[in-house]
Amino acid sequence: MKITRVEAIPVRQSSTIELINDSAQDGIIIKVHTDEGITGIGEVDSAPWVVKSIIDTPSSHRICRGLGEMLIGENPFEIERIWEKLYVGSTFYGRRGVVIHAISGIDIALWDIMGKALNLPVYKLLGGAQRGKVRAYASTLMPYTPQEAYDETKKWVEQGYTAIKLGWGGFEQGNREIVELVKASREAAGPNIDLLFDLGFIPSDDHPIDAASRMALVKELEPFAPYWIEEPLFADDYEGYRKLAESTSIRIAGGENETTRYGFKELIEQGGVDIVQPDVTRCGGLSEAKRIAQLAHAHHITCVPHAWSSGIVVAASLHLVTAIPNGALLEYCVAETPIRQEMLLSDVTVKDGYAEITDKPGLGVELNEEALEKYRCDR
Numbered sequence: 001m002k003i004t005r006v007e008a009i010p011v012r013q014s015s016t017i018e019l020i021n022d023s024a025q026d027g028i029i030i031k032v033h034t035d036e037g038i039t040g041i042g043e044v045d046s047a048p049w050v051v052k053s054i055i056d057t058p059s060s061h062r063i064c065r066g067l068g069e070m071l072i073g074e075n076p077f078e079i080e081r082i083w084e085k086l087y088v089g090s091t092f093y094g095r096r097g098v099v100i101h102a103i104s105g106i107d108i109a110l111w112d113i114m115g116k117a118l119n120l121p122v123y124k125l126l127g128g129a130q131r132g133k134v135r136a137y138a139s140t141l142m143p144y145t146p147q148e149a150y151d152e153t154k155k156w157v158e159q160g161y162t163a164i165k166l167g168w169g170g171f172e173q174g175n176r177e178i179v180e181l182v183k184a185s186r187e188a189a190g191p192n193i194d195l196l197f198d199l200g201f202i203p204s205d206d207h208p209i210d211a212a213s214r215m216a217l218v219k220e221l222e223p224f225a226p227y228w229i230e231e232p233l234f235a236d237d238y239e240g241y242r243k244l245a246e247s248t249s250i251r252i253a254g255g256e257n258e259t260t261r262y263g264f265k266e267l268i269e270q271g272g273v274d275i276v277q278p279d280v281t282r283c284g285g286l287s288e289a290k291r292i293a294q295l296a297h298a299h300h301i302t303c304v305p306h307a308w309s310s311g312i313v314v315a316a317s318l319h320l321v322t323a324i325p326n327g328a329l330l331e332y333c334v335a336e337t338p339i340r341q342e343m344l345l346s347d348v349t350v351k352d353g354y355a356e357i358t359d360k361p362g363l364g365v366e367l368n369e370e371a372l373e374k375y376r377c378d379r
């Protein structure tokens with residue numbers, strides 16, 4: 001089997017993009033076509049037009065090549081060799097950031113092709129199921145007032161989730177407001193629901209963000225027993241992460257903005273986080289996410305992939321979490337955008353708080369071509 005064509009299709013919701021922390025307002029769908037009629041799909045949660053350029057650009061020289069061009073004629077089953085080829089062939093302008101994001105979408109599509117060709121679900125190709133079912137956490141934005149935080153938490157508890165994450169939004173206020181929001185959320189959830197809080201890391205003049213102020217804040221949050229505190233510091237502040245992680249018994253999670261095994265090595269070894277959150281559409285794809293999960297496993301820490309875009313990232317993450325020994329939860333993005341809700345004919349379903357994995361070949365999902373046509377923004 002040979003790869004014949006790579007399509008990178010940017011999509012965007014019809015309504016105006018809001019500058020909130022909802023990355024499911026736009027996206028980019030990747031299609032990798034083969035000479036045997038099998039097409040693999042993937043996606044990238046990044047800046048869609050930049051990703052498209054990285055895939056479509058012609059080569060400039062030996063190690064400054066467009067990703068699409070490097071794939072033509074390759075055997076999609078040779079995933080590891082292709083990954084290294086793309087990484088090395090883009091070294092001059094890549095190594096981290098958007099180039100790795102773009103490689104991620106291609107890598108996911110290659111796993112989808114392999115599964116479809118062999119009639120096997122991706123989790124079996126990744127090594128088989130380590131668990132029969134995966135607990136899903138409802139992932140949503142934190143509202144701005146305690147009453148809204150209470151109502152939002154209640155809403156997902158009532159839908160059967162036993163773990164809920166609230167992030168950004170209202171957490172961009174001061175420490176006093178953050179404590180009130182967390183308190184309201186815990187009151188709504190009761191003692192038995194796991195609450196995950198994604199604090200965000202954007203400082204303002206009256207809301208500085210550094211290890212010392214976060215240590216004081218996390219101390220105040222301890223009585224509300226968060227399951228984890230996510231990305232409380234800027235992604236480059238490994239030293240701050242270590243200080244914070246050592247100062248509290250609450251798990252510190254991070255890594256959605258990290259790419260490659262090399263980036264995660266720093267985050268784990270220098271940052272000392274308790275949970276790593278590689279995003280399979282950003283960290284280097286399913287291949288790299290598996291290597292990152294193995295690295296985390298060698299340090300006895302848990303890997304819970306970040307997933308906030310269309311249903312493709314949710315499905316790909318579910319396959320990964322099913323197949324890694326140190327997986328624990330699936331991030332189930334409940335954003336109500338057309339990109340999140342309409343790009344697939346059928347989404348991963350969650351029942352009684354658990355995500356259901358299918359044994360359909362590949363990722364087990366089918367693109368909604370009508371929605372793709374409706375929201376594509378490249379013509």
Ligand SMILES: [Mg+2]
Pocket residue numbers: 167198230231256306
């Ligand atoms: Mg996050």
